[in-house]
Amino acid sequence: MLEYFKMIPEELVRQILMRVSYKSHSKLKKVCKNWKAMVEDPQFYEDRLRCGRSEEFICLLETVNHQFKSLPLVTIYDPINKLWEKLPTIPAEFEFCSSSKLICVKHKLVLLGLSQRNRAGSKRKRTETTKAILIFDFLSCKWRKGADMPTRECPANFGCCASPEGLIYLAGGRQNGEITGKATSQAAVYNVETNEWKLLPNMLQNQWLCDCVFIEGMMYVVCLYDEEVQQFEPETEVWSVLPNMWFIEDCMYPMVAAFGRLYCFQWDVVTEYDSRENLWRIVDGLPQPLDSVDAAVLGDRIFLSGVESGSKNHTFFYIYQLPLKTGVNRERWICVERPQYFSQSCIQSVATLVI
Template identity: 35%
Template sequence: MDFLEEFPEQIFRDILLRVPYKSQSKIKLMLKPAKEMIECFDFYMNRIKFDLAKKYICLLHGSGISVYDPVDQSCELLSTIPIGSEIPFTSHIITVNHKIVLLHLKHYLTANIWIYDLLSRTWKQGAEIPTARSGTGFACCASPEGSIYIAGGCAKYGNAHELREAAVYKVNEDKWELLPQMHEKVGSCRGLFIEGMFYVINNWNNGIQRFDPNTGIWTTIETMTAPNSWYVHFRGLIAFLWNGIQQYDWEGKGWRELEPLPQQLYPVRATVWCDHIFLCGRQYYATSIHQSTIFYMYKPGAPLSERCISIGLNLDVTSVATIEI
């Protein structure tokens, strides 16, 4: 493939822009100029700009992180995370641009950040989370501009140690900044960004606290009635309960049932992929925490036979996120 290097730089670059992510590692090994271009942030942004990138689903499991392609149903295990042990089920992954950020939490004692760069295919350790907390209970999500917001959780086991603390992680600067504290402590909650605002939804009483990054002010919105759920923002706020799917009506301020799940799952994890929602969980009445995860691809509004399709993956997944690369 040396003949490619004889092309003018712009033509060479345009050819590389069209190389799928899965093939880029091979190209980088064969062509040194290709490695320099592909690992450049501007190259990544041009793939996004010209609609040449593709969306994948990142899956966190005990052995590491895999990148799943729903189109050809292939699954690639990324290089080993340099933490020296199995990943605790309390950890989370969040995607920011071309990076996968692992919030590595264990027994309320450690709160490390590990970042995988999909361009260079390398790991690096990030700044430590300000306060170690319950891995399963706190709110965390990425903002549109590429920062990670966290809030709530428990500093130690038990409701007596619920937190009001919130913080933002500037991924490119590798630094944490404490935010103003929430109005109320929240031990178990979910977080998501909606129209530039950071929403923290209490899993137990379903009250909402909303943070405006522009003003630095928290606002208590209202009490909602959906029980412990996993939320995504997709044509509105959708909640995945153990036995069904609901959508929130912001004007009527109430939930409406969309449909039941094909089978009862708990806990449910979900992420938006294109015009679908990828969701997974264990069978609700599972007798073992080691039971395999069940996966579905859900398409709201599709014909009944196409609305919720089972996916044959054999992984015990604890966190999911979508990435475009």
Template identity: 35%
Template sequence: MNFLEELPEQIFLDILLRVPYKSQSNIKQLLKAAKEKMECPDFYQDRIKFGLAKKYICLLLSDRTSSQYNARISIYDPVDQSCKLLSRIPANANTTVYKIMNVNHKIVVLAFERLAFGRFYATPIFLIYDLLSSTWKYGAKFPSFRPNIKGFSCCASPDGTIYIAGARDREAAVYKVDEDKWELLPEMHQEMGSCRGVFIEGMFYVIGFGNNGCQRFDPSTRVWTTIINMSMPHSCSIVLYAFGQLIAYGGGGIKQYDWQGNVWRELDTKKPFHATVWCDRIFFCTSICTPGHLQFYVYKPGAASSERLISFDDEEMRFESIDTI
């Protein structure tokens, strides 16, 4: 394959840009020049720019049957229904993986190191997998405050930053992934208790349950605004923004927020526990509590109901989180 390296540089790059993600590791092992170009951040951005980056689903799985804690990420292709396991997440027995997020060419895993003095209060850590170099690293140390594992909000913004807020005091912070740096934000107007976070048109929403309302942060002005009448729907635990709509899901089914009527309307009776946007659909899973059997569905906005896509059976692995790359 050395003849490829003798091609004009732009032609060589055009060929590399068209190599599917699942085959890139093989090419990098064979060609040193290909490895150098593929591990450059501009390579990933060019694939997106020219529409060559295929959309995959990241599945965060954990093995809770063995004596040693084992968490893995699987890259799933909904088109040909194939999976590729990445290297094991470098987490110890006292670590609980919580959420997975895609930021540029990196997969960011939010995890918690459990502390002796509290079951639900722990130190958050970020474990970062670079898709270009296929390597793991720890993110910068978390700021001083410790959110409640069961109730805080965390989400990635389109500009490559991760926001965390709620569940304890009025504190909030932002993590800049590319710079590996934390920054504390101005305090929210009130304590939110249990809440969920989502980015909507450039602003970070922290949506509470019950009468807690919603806090909206504008990164351009660094100002919080209180939205009194907006709250999470009953029996829904997660929220996402897709196709211009705010969507919540969980034990209460899939619901869409009506901004004018300030009410949640039912889209589907399925009860997903994790979901992400994939192409023009919402990809979700309906079971995380029972290891060994998962049901994956896709829902297309405007459709009468969701479509079953695949069943995933593994008696040792438990599904923890999901995102799209």
């Protein structure tokens, strides 16, 4: 078979391999050195994206109760084949904190706000969030430590999101990493490729319990207890305030951008933001009331995780299919099944991987 491929022009071989599912790339690496180098080249995945051959997966940062212990876990959901799998365990000196977040940028998964043991083996207080970062590269399938967050305080309850250019933005949080600490106005941006952080101008107001999202080239920072939303323009690095934009009572997460619109999931309803009138409208209902909701965009759909209202450990997963402009009638909510092993998990963060 390999001799046959040697007779085919290299560019044509490349086009063929670009159509192979990512799940089979580990097998392609074993065929020959040329294929291994091709599949491990980041440009290969850029070309897959450009020609419409990339795949989308859901990544989840979670803890699982197993034999009376809380185990840190990063899992992947394949929505096409409906398969779940675990990523390799994070290095032993790192631990998740209550404010840890997960962001996907290109072929990398980034964990922010991790606790890390010092050389003596001791651990920080459980209520403290450190600046440690871990990066999982889906090309090498290995974890590596990233540059520590450069913020002046160790943030807790901070907001973060990825820009269309693949940069990670961080905003707000609690001072000194304490959940009772004062809110902060700090902001920074991280380049995963160069492993470099840059401090940004402070926000106009202190914010905590933040959620961040990019839409139409602007980053929006929403705070649970503030009706004024802060906007950041990356090109000019200027902050501005959008007054009376956020007034969904007692609702924080999640806010996601899809098709140029903002959506929020509040207990039992789906709300959509109307920028022309600066108000939120209820556009749909959830299949059931959910607490601790998180979400990620999956093409023209939204993946949703949440805990059954009134329950502390019964997590449900749904795929919300956004109404199409063509008027095609399709099922709005699809329940996602999980293996029994994950039934007692607690989801902290959800993100979409495009590879």
